[in-house]
Amino acid sequence: MKTLYVSKHVASLSLCALIAFTSCKQDEKKDDVAMTTDNVLLQEWTGPYEGLPAFDKMQASDIKEAVEKGMELGLADIEKIANNTDDPTFENTIVAMESSGKELDRVFTYYGILSSNMSSQEFRDIRTELSPKLSDYSSKISQNEKLFKRIKTVYDASQIKPLEADQQRVLDLVYKRFEMNGANLDAEKKKRYAEINKELSSLYNDFSANVLHDEENYVTYLTKDQLGGLSEGFIKSAAKIATDKGHDGKYAITNTRSSMDPFLKYSTERELRKKVWSNYYSRGDNGDEYDNNELIAKILKLRKERVALLGYDNYADWRLQDRMAKNPKNAMDLMMAVWPAAIGRVAEEVADMQTVADENGDKITIEPWDYRFYAEKVRKKKYDLDSEEVKQYLQLDKLTDALFYTAGRLFNYKFTPIEEGKVPVFHEDVKVWEVTDKDTGKHIGLWYLDPFAREGKRSGAWATTYRSYTSFEGEKNVLASNNSNFVKPAPGEPVLVSWDDANTFFHEFGHALHFFSANVKYPTLNGGVRDYTEFQSQLLERWLSTDEVINQFLVHNKTGEPIPEDLVEKIKKASTFNQGFGTTEYLASALMDMKLHLADPTDIDIDKFERETLAELKMPAALPMRHRTPHFGHVFSGEGYATAYYGYMWADVLTADAAEAFAEAPDGFYDKAVADKLVKYLFAPRNSMDPAKAYKLFRGRDAKIEALMRDRGFPIPKE
Incomplete structure (x- = not known):
């Protein structure tokens, strides 16, 4: 993000x-x-x-x-x-x-x-x-x-x-x-427009504070007899976190995705899985003073009133006019073209999981807190692929080297670590590298990495710039950072991450490369179109699974042995595994975002609207939205992604199509001619040209949704 x-x-x-x-x-x-x-x-x-x-x-x-x-x-x-x-x-x-x-x-x-x-x-x-x-x-x-x-x-x-x-x-x-x-509004409407913005700013702040409160205050503490299925590294980390929180001798599962996700995937304690799942998906929805439902209703009403001053029927029409989708219909058409295939795949995944549960004699019906746990068992059964085994080859420091290798091959960048103390940082966990051109040695900028979760740090992963490239007042170097929430290991232990987290690491680094490669004169051109700027980062995820990265940087954390070829083959065969879950949980949130802003907010009951909308969409009961409405910070802690969360899917179409351009090239994902076009047309211009034009210059045509469907193993919709 x-x-x-x-x-x-x-x-x-x-x-x-x-x-x-x-x-x-x-x-x-x-x-x-x-x-x-x-x-x-x-x-x-x-x-x-x-x-x-x-x-x-x-x-x-x-x-x-x-x-x-x-x-x-x-x-x-x-x-x-x-x-x-x-x-x-x-x-x-x-x-x-x-x-x-x-x-x-x-x-x-x-x-x-x-x-x-x-x-x-x-x-x-x-x-x-x-x-x-x-x-x-x-x-x-x-005004x-x-x-x-x-x-x-x-x-x-x-x-x-x-x-x-x-x-x-x-x-x-x-x-x-x-x-x-509102620059063209009359004085009275301008006054009301400003009042609405002021009220919204406070509501956004309150929304974020409420979510952060629930993330910090709902911690599940385990005893030694409740650790079934958890890895040694995870247990050591959970013990360290519990000790730091004043619960020595126990094991802490914090209310963040980086802690929740592996616990749900591996814990054999079903009731505890339910508790951890409930804590996470109930953030902002606990019926107390930190509940966000009424705040959301106020936000929706104020957004609609504000755009009505400008003559728009709804917030979505106003917001999307300068995006690639142009209007809500185009965004909805894309999402609904993929939705049936996504929920159809979920039905198949749940049936496979239920079979495994029945064979184990577990006597349960698959619930949302079971999905990750039994998906792992299905993965093992179908592909003989154990995520925990894969994780042993995904060390954070080696993955960081893999990022640098990819940047060197595609962008000709070299990353050199800066000695501790030479550059001011805001926390001891932050490390810094200098970025230069490999051939000329020209200084490009600095890259800051803040990898670990801690109290006071918001959840998720993101990229940002402290200084962006411009040349209108002389060339400026770039100060960019990546921020993650990996669980900090016990002293002396390696940082091992999941394949999904490794993908996210590459994704956010894609944003950093977008910053470093910018070649624009004016600051405004460093901005972006929301349904386009995720494309560059999503595309960079593809290099994680290239042979060059796998063969050089995926080595066992204890033996140093490279990842076995048969395990790599299993990973590639399972590349479309669980796509129903991943696509559906995301799309449900994106559809909810759009439908909330197209609805009449006059007497809206957020909880009821969420339930009725999901029922109308035939949302599978066995999984939740990726971001339930009460903690949907993308949309309600500000306006950056409001009616724009669909943009990840829009960008995914571009990503899948662009990936096929590399796959078809003589030298594959490291083909120099295609890489040069990638940098020239898709990274360096930032927002200095229309994104649709930029993509056509790269690909020679518009992107096609068929590439996305092939990529996810979904049936291609008929005309």
């Missing part, structure tokens, strides 16, 4: 790209507003590698002052642009906007770390106080009539005499986003 720190927070106010918050522009001082504070979070980055964030000096107590001062300075920038008496031009209006807000950009790098990686109650309280203020700040920019008049003047002139391609793209994006966010 890609997350740009600043865009994550400002996008929740629908204004991310308006204020050019997609890169840290930290080297220009103000002429007209004195910097009177010595707050470290506002200061220009100094030191090696073109200047670095002072993560080692970061304190939550500095955030409030820094954000408020940053907003003051940012608004001064905007007022200077808006009140310029010279005729509006691209340079004195659009370029000036691209260069604005540098101080707040810097602050939001730290804000994002404190929010996602190092959250504390102190920070959460500050964030609650700041959320409405940030909303006001955004509204003051989007600045003088500013929009200048933008519109430049835009109207460009419709007669177009600018250079990248300039026109920036101008089109900025104008469209101002327009989408």
Whole structure:
């Protein structure tokens, strides 16, 4: 899941790209507003590698002052642009906007770390106080009539005499986003629009805090006689976590996917599986003060009211107009083309699992907390493939080397570890590498890796940039990071991950490569189209299963022996195994996201709507949505994925089709000609050209859904 720190927070106010918050522009001082504070979070980055964030000096107590001062300075920038008496031009209006807000950009790098990686109650309280203020700040920019008049003047002139391609793209994006966010509304509607944004910002913050509360406070502690089926490494890790939480002698299963998933897969304790499953899928839905159902209803009502001010019938119509899908119908058509095959495959998977359970004399009916457990038994029976056996060959450090190898072959990058202490980091777990061009030695940037779960860190995996590449004020290097939630092992033990987690590791690294390979002039062009930006990362997952990676980097954690050929063959034969589960749990969430935003929210009962919608879709009873509505942070902790969660499936079509281009090439997935086109058309441009055009330049045609169906082993739908 890609997350740009600043865009994550400002996008929740629908204004991310308006204020050019997609890169840290930290080297220009103000002429007209004195910097009177010595707050470290506002200061220009100094030191090696073109200047670095002072993560080692970061304190939550500095955030409030820094954000408020940053907003003051940012608004001064905007007022200077808006009140310029010279005729509006691209340079004195659009370029000036691209260069604005540098101080707040810097602050939001730290804000994002404190929010996602190092959250504390102190920070959460500050964030609650700041959320409405940030909303006001955004509204003051989007509703600045003088500013929009200048933008519109430049835009109207460009419709007669177009600018250079990248300039026109920036101008089109900025104008469209101002327009989408109410710049053309009358004064009364603008006032209400700003009020809604302010209220939503607080609701998003409350939603996130509630989910994080339930993740931190629902921990299952096991005793020694409750460890049946669990691996030695998992047990040692669970013991260490329990000790750290003050429960020495017990074993902790935390309420995160990285802990829940392997427990459900291997534990022989069915009642405990049910408890762990229930804790995880009930986040935000426990009927207490941290319950999110009423918050969601309010969010949906406010979103609908806001877009109605702009003349839209529903939120989905407004949101999708500048996405690849263009409208909700196209997104729904894609999802519903795949849905029947997905739930049909689930029926087959459950039947196979029930057979195994019956043969074992277990006398049960497969329930959601049984799915992973019996799927493993079916995998073993059908393919003689044991996930725990595979895991012994998936060491995190070796997988990291595999990432670097892939980046070297496709992008010509070299990753060199930086000695501890040479670069400031926000936690001892964070490691840093320098990225250079293999041939020329040219410095590209730094890659930060924060791999382990801990209290105060949000669940999941994501990528972000602290500084993105631009060249309009001189070339900037890239500071990018990947963040995971692997369970930290006991001292001296290797970090072993599942095949799915290894895939996710490659996926998020794909985002990082997208950042490093960017070749754009202006910050706005570093943004992305949500149903396209997941494509590049999903495509990179394919290199995990290439022979070159398997043969070099999958070695046994104890013996050092390479993974046996027969085990590799089993992995490849089982590549479409459990696709019913994976596709259905995802699609159910994506369909729910869209249907919630197409529904009338006037008297909506979220719990009832979820149940009735799943029944209407004939959702299999044996598995849940990947993200149940009360903890669907993609959609309700902000607006980045609202009515856009389908984008993973849209991107999957592109991924499957592009993978076939590599598979058909003379040198397969390492074919230089195809790799060069990949970088040139699909990675380097970022958002400097229309994604559909970019894909056609790479493939020579549009992507075809048939590739996706073949990829998942589903029947291809007839015309």
